[in-house]
Amino acid sequence: MIATMKKENTIHLIREVVRIHPDLDFTEFIVKVLKNLEVKDMSQDQLENMFILTAIERISSHEPDWTYVAAHFYLKRLYRLSAETRKTSENRGYGSFYGLINTLVEVGIYDRQLLKSYSRDEIDCLEKIINPEKDRLFTYIGLLTMAERYLARSHKGEFLELPQERFMIIAMTLLANEQKEKRIELIEEAYWALSNLYMTVATPTLSNAGKSYGQLSSCFIDTVEDDLRSIYDSNTDVSTLSKNGGGIGIYLGKIRSRGSDIKGFKGISSGVIPWMKQLNNTAVSVDQLGQRQGAIAVYLDVWHKDIFPFLDAKLNNGDERQRTHDLFTGVCIPDLFMEQVEKRGDWYLFDPHEVRRVMGYSLEDYYDEEKGEGSFREKYWECVYQQELSREVVPAIEIFKSIMVSQLETGTPYMFYRDTVNRLNANQHKGMVYCSNLCTEIAQNMSPTVLEEEKVKDGKIIIYKKPGDFVVCNLSSISLAKSVMDDVLERLVKIQVRMLDNVIEINEIPVLQAQVTNKNYRGIGLGTFGWHHLLALKGIKWESEEAVSYCNSLYEEIAYFTIKASHELAREKGSYPYFEGSDWCTGRYFEKRDYSSENWRELMSEVKKDGIRNGYLMAVAPNSSTSILAGSTASIDPVFRIEYSEEKKDYKIPVTAPDLSPRTTWFYKSAYNIDQHWSIRQNAKRQRHIDQSISFNLYVRNDIKAKALLDLHMDAWKSGLKTIYYIRSTSGNEIDECESCHS
Numbered sequence: 092m093i094a095t096m097k098k099e100n101t102i103h104l105i106r107e108v109v110r111i112h113p114d115l116d117f118t119e120f121i122v123k124v125l126k127n128l129e130v131k132d133m134s135q136d137q138l139e140n141m142f143i144l145t146a147i148e149r150i151s152s153h154e155p156d157w158t159y160v161a162a163h164f165y166l167k168r169l170y171r172l173s174a175e176t177r178k179t180s181e182n183r184g185y186g187s188f189y190g191l192i193n194t195l196v197e198v199g200i201y202d203r204q205l206l207k208s209y210s211r212d213e214i215d216c217l218e219k220i221i222n223p224e225k226d227r228l229f230t231y232i233g234l235l236t237m238a239e240r241y242l243a244r245s246h247k248g249e250f251l252e253l254p255q256e257r258f259m260i261i262a263m264t265l266l267a268n269e270q271k272e273k274r275i276e277l278i279e280e281a282y283w284a285l286s287n288l289y290m291t292v293a294t295p296t297l298s299n300a301g302k303s304y305g306q307l308s309s310c311f312i313d314t315v316e317d318d319l320r321s322i323y324d325s326n327t328d329v330s331t332l333s334k335n336g337g338g339i340g341i342y343l344g345k346i347r348s349r350g351s352d353i354k355g356f357k358g359i360s361s362g363v364i365p366w367m368k369q370l371n372n373t374a375v376s377v378d379q380l381g382q383r384q385g386a387i388a389v390y391l392d393v394w395h396k397d398i399f400p401f402l403d404a405k406l407n408n409g410d411e412r413q414r415t416h417d418l419f420t421g422v423c424i425p426d427l428f429m430e431q432v433e434k435r436g437d438w439y440l441f442d443p444h445e446v447r448r449v450m451g452y453s454l455e456d457y458y459d460e461e462k463g464e465g466s467f468r469e470k471y472w473e474c475v476y477q478q479e480l481s482r483e484v485v486p487a488i489e490i491f492k493s494i495m496v497s498q499l500e501t502g503t504p505y506m507f508y509r510d511t512v513n514r515l516n517a518n519q520h521k522g523m524v525y526c527s528n529l530c531t532e533i534a535q536n537m538s539p540t541v542l543e544e545e546k547v548k549d550g551k552i553i554i555y556k557k558p559g560d561f562v563v564c565n566l567s568s569i570s571l572a573k574s575v576m577d578d579v580l581e582r583l584v585k586i587q588v589r590m591l592d593n594v595i596e597i598n599e600i601p602v603l604q605a606q607v608t609n610k611n612y613r614g615i616g617l618g619t620f621g622w623h624h625l626l627a628l629k630g631i632k633w634e635s636e637e638a639v640s641y642c643n644s645l646y647e648e649i650a651y652f653t654i655k656a657s658h659e660l661a662r663e664k665g666s667y668p669y670f671e672g673s674d675w676c677t678g679r680y681f682e683k684r685d686y687s688s689e690n691w692r693e694l695m696s697e698v699k700k701d702g703i704r705n706g707y708l709m710a711v712a713p714n715s716s717t718s719i720l721a722g723s724t725a726s727i728d729p730v731f732r733i734e735y736s737e738e739k740k741d742y743k744i745p746v747t748a749p750d751l752s753p754r755t756t757w758f759y760k761s762a763y764n765i766d767q768h769w770s771i772r773q774n775a776k777r778q779r780h781i782d783q784s785i786s787f788n789l790y791v792r793n794d795i796k797a798k799a800l801l802d803l804h805m806d807a808w809k810s811g812l813k814t815i816y817y818i819r820s821t822s823g824n825e826i827d828e829c830e831s832c833h834s
Contacts, residue, residue: 161231188218291717312562316539340528347444348396390526421505431487438487498818558604572624588656616710621723643776666702775810
């Protein structure tokens, strides 16, 4: 017999969920639940599991809203487990917010600074703002992702924090240093943005904000100089950042090639591959907070003599001594190379060390300042015609074939179109961009850190270094479907830019040159996700002129709000230190993008006069994890399938495209069935308005012809794309990504 109490609780739970979801037919669900209860007496844990799994079984493309029923039951479980750990009533749901903070500070999980920054009265005030009803916005897979990856737990793994408390802690952490008279109002605004799932912060911020460990930035980019100390120092920095959960991009283009000379001894350099092997070992041995192995991308110029072994480094066949399977690769491509590929011309490979020695300059330090002419091609042809330089000559198309072979097998190398990036770099007065990051959305000035002096003084070893531009990515993303449909973009972007800017102030980066760079440029990366979700809600087909046109207008609007918000922050707090001489300062940023409307001209005038807070502003990251949390589609990508399953240890979770209905189904075309030239056209419009870059994937079938893939690459380059992320082939294995950038 069913215990009377348990039966009454079951009936109460069912009545509650039926009331919340009146459009669903619960008949079969109720029958199955009661039948299960008749069979055996269940513990509380088993009962909750039964409710959740019975709801999960019903999730399908025909009845997608059962995900919210499953989320409802899982939420009840979270409330119970949290209440047991916190010794509060589970019927209340959320317990004392001050009590939670105090407990987690005492056990060393929260940073004690929270109690130093906020009084008891302020925390009690913020508790009143927390709205448990917002928990109902989560899908089941979203809530599960939030609980398993981001909510604070005890050292024994017991649930303590609940979702709305995590959002409030993030808001409190990022706005702690604001003026006290307006701080609570700003925190309420940030909580509004987060709790409504209008935006997400990057994974490191989502996970680590308010805690006593970990840092808040997503990715980092280092430039390695061609000397032993720089190579090993860089590896140390990489391991330090990887330990703290950061993804790394590394430019190796300055390192001499295999067969180069060392201290005048000819032919003894082993090139870049052995250093890549070391980085590969670092990625495996220094994992990210014990959760997954380190994530490192390495980039090399297409004119470097080691380009062929570099392109082969991730392949599954060949000499394993030359393989680095745990690194991601990217190739830096000038316009001239693409022109040579198109005309089937020759391409010359050089040793960067020899170029420096013979020519007196570094070829990688130049780019074409105008399309079709400029410094790089002049220097490149000088090298070609310099008889004292050794070189290898190969048909340019053969290199591109190697690129495509690797992409179809491994998804990489990423493509970095260096001339396009540097021509549109708002801070070219202070340097140049050699490569991108692990997810190809960051494009900021880079330079190596150089050891200047090392000496013993008073029994201590003192080291002096000239810090290079060690790039830091600070990310968050707009949920397009929710924010656009609710018409809150301008309000959202304003608080979002402030939150991102504050990450720069409060984050403690364990690599000091990264701290210096972060303060000099104050670079942020405001991005988006849910593009396909938004198109479906608006009834716009992906492969249409309407989608291309809408992409252009929407991202121009986002750019305008973002630049305006950073400008207003500059009036309040001051411009970034390198503002003078930048394209922001001169107005060239606006002229290069042909922003000529009255609104744009007015904003340009204000920025030139009053400054801008952030030297870099926008970047669209992959955000596949946090878009799941927010119940939308990833980044700017089309959906893989309308319905798929997430594999768990003991069961599968059906997941459907968001807001799936008879009306939206027709607008969710699968990625592999979409003509990718339409995606390129959209992204070309989008890229005009994004000052950095975009994690842009191409989806191709495994039987794609070489010419068709080459045509896609040519189209992307000619369309002005700055980077291409993965070539996702239907035959490729599951592609690992850096979760740090999933903002």
